[in-house]
Amino acid sequence: xxxxxxxxxxxxxxxxxxxxxxNTIRKKGGISRADIAKTTKLTPPTVSNLVKxxxxxxxxxxxxxxxxxxxxxxxxxxxxxxxxxxxGLDIGSHHLKIILTDINGRIRKxxxxxxxxxxxxxxxxxxMITSIYAIQKNEQIDRNKIIGIGIGxxxxxxxxxxxxxxxxxxxxxxxxIKDALEKEFQMVVQIENDARAMSLGELWFGNGHGDDSIVCxxxxxxxxxxxxxxxxxxxxxxxxxxxxxxxxxxxNGPKCTCGNYxxxxxxxxxxxxxxxxxxxxxxxxxxxxxxxxxEIDGEVIYQxxxxxxxxSKNILNKAGRYLGVGVTNLIHTVNPKxxxxxxxxxxxxxxxxxxxxxxxxxxxxxxxxxxxxxxxSKFGADATVMGAIALILAQLFATPGNT
Amino acid sequence: xxxxxxxxxxxxxxxxxxxxxxNTIRKKGGISRADIAKTTKLTPPTVSNLVKxxxxxxxxxxxxxxxxxxxxxxxxxxxxxxxxxxxGLDIGSHHLKIILTDINGRIRKxxxxxxxxxxxxxxxxxxMITSIYAIQKNEQIDRNKIIGIGIGxxxxxxxxxxxxxxxxxxxxxxxxIKDALEKEFQMVVQIENDARAMSLGELWFGNGHGDDSIVCxxxxxxxxxxxxxxxxxxxxxxxxxxxxxxxxxxxNGPKCTCGNYxxxxxxxxxxxxxxxxxxxxxxxxxxxxxxxxxEIDGEVIYQxxxxxxxxSKNILNKAGRYLGVGVTNLIHTVNPKxxxxxxxxxxxxxxxxxxxxxxxxxxxxxxxxxxxxxxxSKFGADATVMGAIALILAQLFATPGNT
DNA sequence: GTTAATTAAATATAATTATAAACTATAATG
DNA sequence: CATTATAGTTTATAATTATATTTAATTAAC
Numbered sequence: 001x002x003x004x005x006x007x008x009x010x011x012x013x014x015x016x017x018x019x020x021x022x023n024t025i026r027k028k029g030g031i032s033r034a035d036i037a038k039t040t041k042l043t044p045p046t047v048s049n050l051v052k053x054x055x056x057x058x059x060x061x062x063x064x065x066x067x068x069x070x071x072x073x074x075x076x077x078x079x080x081x082x083x084x085x086x087x088g089l090d091i092g093s094h095h096l097k098i099i100l101t102d103i104n105g106r107i108r109k110x111x112x113x114x115x116x117x118x119x120x121x122x123x124x125x126x127x128m129i130t131s132i133y134a135i136q137k138n139e140q141i142d143r144n145k146i147i148g149i150g151i152g153x154x155x156x157x158x159x160x161x162x163x164x165x166x167x168x169x170x171x172x173x174x175x176x177i178k179d180a181l182e183k184e185f186q187m188v189v190q191i192e193n194d195a196r197a198m199s200l201g202e203l204w205f206g207n208g209h210g211d212d213s214i215v216c217x218x219x220x221x222x223x224x225x226x227x228x229x230x231x232x233x234x235x236x237x238x239x240x241x242x243x244x245x246x247x248x249x250x251x252n253g254p255k256c257t258c259g260n261y262x263x264x265x266x267x268x269x270x271x272x273x274x275x276x277x278x279x280x281x282x283x284x285x286x287x288x289x290x291x292x293x294x295e296i297d298g299e300v301i302y303q304x305x306x307x308x309x310x311x312s313k314n315i316l317n318k319a320g321r322y323l324g325v326g327v328t329n330l331i332h333t334v335n336p337k338x339x340x341x342x343x344x345x346x347x348x349x350x351x352x353x354x355x356x357x358x359x360x361x362x363x364x365x366x367x368x369x370x371x372x373x374x375x376x377s378k379f380g381a382d383a384t385v386m387g388a389i390a391l392i393l394a395q396l397f398a399t400p401g402n403t
Numbered sequence: 404x405x406x407x408x409x410x411x412x413x414x415x416x417x418x419x420x421x422x423x424x425x426n427t428i429r430k431k432g433g434i435s436r437a438d439i440a441k442t443t444k445l446t447p448p449t450v451s452n453l454v455k456x457x458x459x460x461x462x463x464x465x466x467x468x469x470x471x472x473x474x475x476x477x478x479x480x481x482x483x484x485x486x487x488x489x490x491g492l493d494i495g496s497h498h499l500k501i502i503l504t505d506i507n508g509r510i511r512k513x514x515x516x517x518x519x520x521x522x523x524x525x526x527x528x529x530x531m532i533t534s535i536y537a538i539q540k541n542e543q544i545d546r547n548k549i550i551g552i553g554i555g556x557x558x559x560x561x562x563x564x565x566x567x568x569x570x571x572x573x574x575x576x577x578x579x580i581k582d583a584l585e586k587e588f589q590m591v592v593q594i595e596n597d598a599r600a601m602s603l604g605e606l607w608f609g610n611g612h613g614d615d616s617i618v619c620x621x622x623x624x625x626x627x628x629x630x631x632x633x634x635x636x637x638x639x640x641x642x643x644x645x646x647x648x649x650x651x652x653x654x655n656g657p658k659c660t661c662g663n664y665x666x667x668x669x670x671x672x673x674x675x676x677x678x679x680x681x682x683x684x685x686x687x688x689x690x691x692x693x694x695x696x697x698e699i700d701g702e703v704i705y706q707x708x709x710x711x712x713x714x715s716k717n718i719l720n721k722a723g724r725y726l727g728v729g730v731t732n733l734i735h736t737v738n739p740k741x742x743x744x745x746x747x748x749x750x751x752x753x754x755x756x757x758x759x760x761x762x763x764x765x766x767x768x769x770x771x772x773x774x775x776x777x778x779x780s781k782f783g784a785d786a787t788v789m790g791a792i793a794l795i796l797a798q799l800f801a802t803p804g805n806t
Numbered sequence: 807g808t809t810a811a812t813t814a815a816a817t818a819t820a821a822t823t824a825t826a827a828a829c830t831a832t833a834a835t836g
Numbered sequence: 837c838a839t840t841a842t843a844g845t846t847t848a849t850a851a852t853t854a855t856a857t858t859t860a861a862t863t864a865a866c
Contacts, residue, residue, distance in 0.1 A: 005443050006802075007423050008416030010822045010853065016411035017824085024408075034843050040408050043825055048844065071842025072832040156769065166769075213640060225736075229632060236738025237616060238771035243735040246768055248728050250665070251653040260766050262653075325651050332646040333628075333736050335639025363663050365649055366559065366569075368641035399409075401804065412824065413851045420853085437814055446854055451815065474813025475861035 006401050015400045017042060018050045023397055025060055025077050032066060032074030051077065058083055079103055085141055087132060088388030089151045090194070091115075091124070093169035093221065097385050098131045100139065103147070103396070105205050105389055111135055121175045128177070129184050147396055148188030149181055150388035152197035154222075156239055162191050165239070169221060190391045194218060195242055196233050197387030199226025202340045202377060204390040215336040216377070217244070218384075219323065220343035223265045226387075227334055232402065233394075245269065249325050267322035270298045270344050277301055277315045287311035302348040316351035323352065324359025331364055331372050342377030349376040409804050418803045420445060421453045426800055428463055428480050435469060435477030454480065461486050482506055488544055490535060491791030492554045493597070494518075494527070496572035496624065500788050501534045503542065506550065506799070508608050508792055514538050524578045531580070532587050550799055551591030552584055553791035555600035557625075559642055565594050568642070572624060593794045597621060598645055599636050600790030602629025605743045605780060607793040618739040619780070620647070621787075622726065623746035626668045629790075630737055635805065636797075648672065652728050670725035673701045673747050680704055680718045690714035705751040719754035726755065727762025734767055734775050745780030752779040 006012070017040075024036050031039075037047045054060045061080045065073040081102040090097040092115070100109040113131050116123070132149065155167040162178020181189040192200075199216030216226045225242035227234040234241055245265035246258050253262025266272055274296055281290060288309045289296055305312035327339055345352065357374055364370040377383045409415070420443075427439050434442075440450045457463045464483045468476040484505040493500040495518070503512040516534050519526070535552065558570040565581020584592040595603075602619030619629045628645035630637040637644055648668035649661050656665025669675055677699055684693060691712045692699055708715035730742060748755065760777055767773040780786045 005423055005427075006419070007443055007445050008419035008853080010416075010824095012419075013411030013413075013416050013823065013852090016409070016415075020408055020410050032843070040410055042410055044844065045826090045846080046824055049823090068833050068842070070834045070840070072830095072844070074843060227736075229637065234632065237740040237775070238738055238769065240735060240769060240772055241738040243738075243768060246735055247732045248652050248766070249654060250651075251728065252655055258768060325654065329650045329732070330736065332643060332649055333630075333733065335641055335644040335646075337640040363651070365646060365661060366641065366643060369643055372640070410824095413853095416823095416852065435814075447815070448817080448855090449853055451817095452853090471813070471862055473811075473863045475815075477814060 012400060014050070017046060018054065019397070019399045021047060021050050022054060022059065023399070025054075026079055026397060030063065030066070030076045030078050032076055034074060036077075081106070083142075083145055085146050086389050086392045087135065087146060087149045088385045088392075089128060089131070089149065090382075090385035090388060091128075091151065091153045091164075091167075091170075092384075093154070096127060096131055097382075098135050099382075099385050099389065100135050100141075101389050103393065105386065105393065109135055109139065115170070119170060119172070121172055124170070124172065124175060125177065125180045128181065132181070132185065146187060148190065148392040149185065150197070150391035151177060151189070151191040152194045152384040152388040152391075153177075153191055154194045154224075157191055157193045158239055159190070159192055159235060162189065164191065188392060188395065190395065192233070192387070192391050193224065193226070193235075193239070193242075194384045194387070195224035196226035196235065197391055198342055198377070198379075198383045199228050199340070199387070200233055200390040200394055201379065201383060201387030202342075203228050203231065204393060205386055206340065206378060207338075207375070212338065213334075213336045214338045214340060215242075215330060215334055216340040216342060216383075217323075217327065217330075218343040219268060219341060219345035220270050223269050223323075223326070223343075225330065227336070229334075244326055244330065247326055247329060249322070249329065264322065264326040268319045268326065268345070273298060273301060273315060273319050273345065276318070277312065280311055280315065285311050298344055299347070302351075305348065305351050313351055316348050317355045319345070320352040320355030321359050324356040325363065327356055327374065328360050328363040331360065331369050335369065336372070338373040338375065340375055340377050342379065342383040346376050347380070352376075415803060417453075420449060421457065422800070422802045424450060424453050425457060425462065426802070428457075429482055429800060433466065433469070433479040433481050435479055437477060439480075484509070486545075486548055488549050489792050489795045490538065490549060490552045491788045491795075492531060492534070492552070493788035493791060494531075494554065494556045494570075494573075495787075496557070499530060499534055500785075501538050502785075502788050502792065503538050503544075504792050506796060508789065508796065512538055512542065518573070522573060522575070524575055527573070527575065527578060528580065528583045531584065535584070535588065549590060551593065551795040552588065553600070553794035554580060554592070554594040555597045555787040555791040555794075556580075556594055557597045557627075560594055560596045561642055562593070562595055562638060565592065567594065591795060591798065593798065595636070595790070595794050596627065596629070596638075596642070596645075597787045597790070598627035599629035599638065600794055601745055601780070601782075601786045602631050602743070602790070603636055603793040603797055604782065604786060604790030605745075606631050606634065607796060608789055609743065609781060610741075610778070615741065616737075616739045617741045617743060618645075618733060618737060619743045619745060619786075620726075620730065620733075621746040622671060622744060622748035623673050626672050626726075626729070626746075628733065630739070632737075647729055647733065650729055650732060652725070652732065667725065667729040671722045671729065671748070676701060676704060676718060676722050676748065679721070680715065683714055683718065688714050701747055702750070705754075708751065708754050716754055719751050720758045722748070723755040723758030724762050727759040728766065730759055730777070731763050731766040734763065734772050738772065739775070741776040741778065743778055743780050745782065745786040749779050750783070755779075 033047050037044045063076045063078050066076050081104045084103045088099050096113045098111050099107050101107050153164050156165040158165050164175040177191050178189045195218040202216050214228045218224045223245035225244045227242050246263045250262035254266045256263035256266045301312045379386050436450050440447045463480050466479050469479045484507045487506045491502050499516045501514050502510050504510050556567050559568040561568050567578040580594050581592045598621040605619050617631045621627045626648035628647045630645050649666045653665035657669045659666035659669045704715045782789050
């Protein structure tokens with residue numbers, strides 16, 4: 001069947017305006033009815049009526065009176081952030097991270113649970129359910145004031161069905177997460193690929209407020225990108241948009257786990273960096289890591305580089321240059337306003353970011369493309385779980401018609 | 404200043420519904436008021452009122468009576484395609500092609516003008532203006548029933564300003580096309596990059612009716628892609644989305660005109676194919692083109708391949724494989740539903756398409772990605788000019804709010 | 807061939823919501 | 837303390853869609 005066509009009706013008109021007002025309050029935070037009318041170009045009575053309704057739902061509250069510039073003092077309105085809460089999960093390769101936030105995304109509680117090796121679908125679902133109960137324990141929070149549960153998950157995710165189709169790092173397939181959690185908790189549940197969740201988190205909580213187009217690149221065990229266009233997560237036809245880890249950049253390069261040669265993640269992922277360094281050590285390069293081959297992981301290399309180890313620095317720089325090639329390809333394809341780099345490898349920002357930028361400067365076609373903003377995520381290891389929160393908030397504050 | 408926020412109002416409600424009805428008539432072609440009400444879920448009186456208005460504007464007409472299935476015969480409505488017309492231009496490297504169509508995109512007249520070498524900005528604008536006058540000559544068409552002029556142009560185009568920022572093949576910069584033509588003709592003028600125009604044309608007139616996500620790849624002197632997401636042309640932040648000709652796929656590959664190495668268009672563009680064949684000839688490969696080095700161009704190679712020349716076939720196949728690598732990178736980034744290949748090189752479809760498909764089959768990550776539809780444009784050399792028409796039609800039939 | 811049922815379209819009335827204009831409340835200013 | 841500026845509310849009105857009813861035109865059944 002055709003999807004429902006969006007037609008104009010009184011309900012649409014009203015819900016659109018209510019949403020516009022709610023979002024204005026969210027963005028400006030502490031704004032009077034009169035100012036809402038000015039910025040939205042709605043008339044004062046319309047604003048007053050809808051604000052009254054929003055006050056009744058307790059989504060917003062009247063706070064202090066503002067300062068007057070000659071006339072009645074404005075009554076300032078803000079989101080009622082103490083009332084409503086959101087739960088976010090980040091399902092990684094070894095750990096499940098869960099947070100509880102208010103609707104401004106301020107973290108109230110954070111917990112981490114290890115994920116046992118060779119876990120089953122049912123085991124993972126059980127772990128998720130118990131962790132969701134656990135984080136609510138001893139919290140003075142009305143259960144039906146929890147708006148929803150957002151989940152960021154690596155691998156391929158069918159957002160509409162709410163299924164983790166393939167989670168390679170856990171070796172699991174077809175986990176029916178949404179159905180299971182909705183049945184258990186009777187609230188909104190939304191699951192999304194980790195890089196895409198991150199990118200939405202970056203849009204909501206990062207510097208990129210608004211309707212921008214941004215790309216968030218998650219560089220860790222693999223490399224994945226989340227693409228935001230006009231403020232909407234872009235998923236592609238089969239939920240594999242942004243799978244840039246397997247972008248071919250050097251057809252004569254090393255063999256990748258996918259079977260092809262020269263994929264981006266054979267150069268710039270965490271494992272690739274470790275391999276690259278080990279190989280140099282075997283070739284006899286001198287380094288402070290020379291006799292510690294078994295202890296080497298990404299963090300160790302980063303610390304060595306910080307301590308001044310030239311080989312470690314060079315290896316990280318090289319990874320940055322390759323990442324820059326991939327990023328430039330993305331700029332020439334998606335041409336976003338801003339690119340945010342996150343994930344484990346982005347920890348080594350001092351040694352990565354500059355070489356990414358230099359590579360873009362060198363390779364990008366036009367001056368404007370060269371000036372594409374490239375930053376490191378400010379959320380560090382919390383990027384995915386904040387993105388999971390953003391999934392629910394994006395839905396809560398969505399404008400009618402913009403699915 | 405902030406862009407205007409979209410708020411609900413009676414005008415919006417009405418114009419949304421009018422647009423929904425108009426588009427329903429356009430898509431279904433020959434549909435009764437009652438059926439419109441059913442498919443749109445608008446009520447019959449609403450439909451009747453808006454249909455009355457649309458009849459008054461002469462945008463639609465009542466045609467025959469349909470067949471009854473027990474009851475009054477339905478009055479069928481269609482677009483009044485004989486009344487309104489659109490002009491489309493394709494500004495290529497050597498020729499200006501111009502067509503006049505009705506609002507169903509049916510071509511009424513087509514003309515081609517050569518573009519002199521070393522033309523100036525003013526010269527090109529003059530040529531455009533005279534060609535637009537010329538195509539209207541001897542046509543029984545009401546001047547103010549021409550809806551607009553669409554222009555597809557290679558290079559980088561600033562759609563909002565209506566300026567061709569950089570047209571490398573004509574060696575021109577900053578041609579203020581929109582302003583000049585709007586001043587001369589007082590009607591809607593829209594200019595767009597050729598690949599993006601093509602992609603919109605493919606969406607409107609090709610197999611891909613609807614709100615799909617498709618990518619159209621123009622393989623000629625360069626390689627450019629037009630990306631359509633949710634039925635909207637996607638341009639990127641600096642109008643360079645889809646510039647995949649300079650996607651790095653082989654960092655150790657040949658040097659490109661852009662200064663980098665291993666760009667896609669050093670392998671799969673028209674000039675790259677010609678160079679590649681000439682090189683093989685020099686190396687002594689036998690071919691029916693062996694002593695005709697000066698006559699070789701894309702068309703000659705294609706004809707040779709058709710005539711059974713093995714070298715020509717191999718060269719075209721190889722280009723197809725490289726193109727397939729680029730296309731697979733696109734699938735892993737944008738993940739569209741359908742990919743359409745057009746431009747000069749796509750003429751050699753017998754020798755290109757299969758190797759593109761094989762490469763995707765070999766390299767794509769998931770089964771669903773492997774099944775991405777890849778077709779050759781059915782418009783051939785008319786792809787850009789049909790896209791230019793689509794630019795205007797897309798605007799005419801746009802839903803309010805979806806800019 | 808008359809009548810009932812069905813479908814299409816128009817019309818009249820009601821309901822919903824935004825808008826405009828008038829009004830009340832409150833504060834700063836001189 | 838009057839004047840003026842600003843915030844917010846009330847009332848009346850206008851622009852629409854929605855609902856219910858009516859008219860028209862057919863087909864199908866008896």
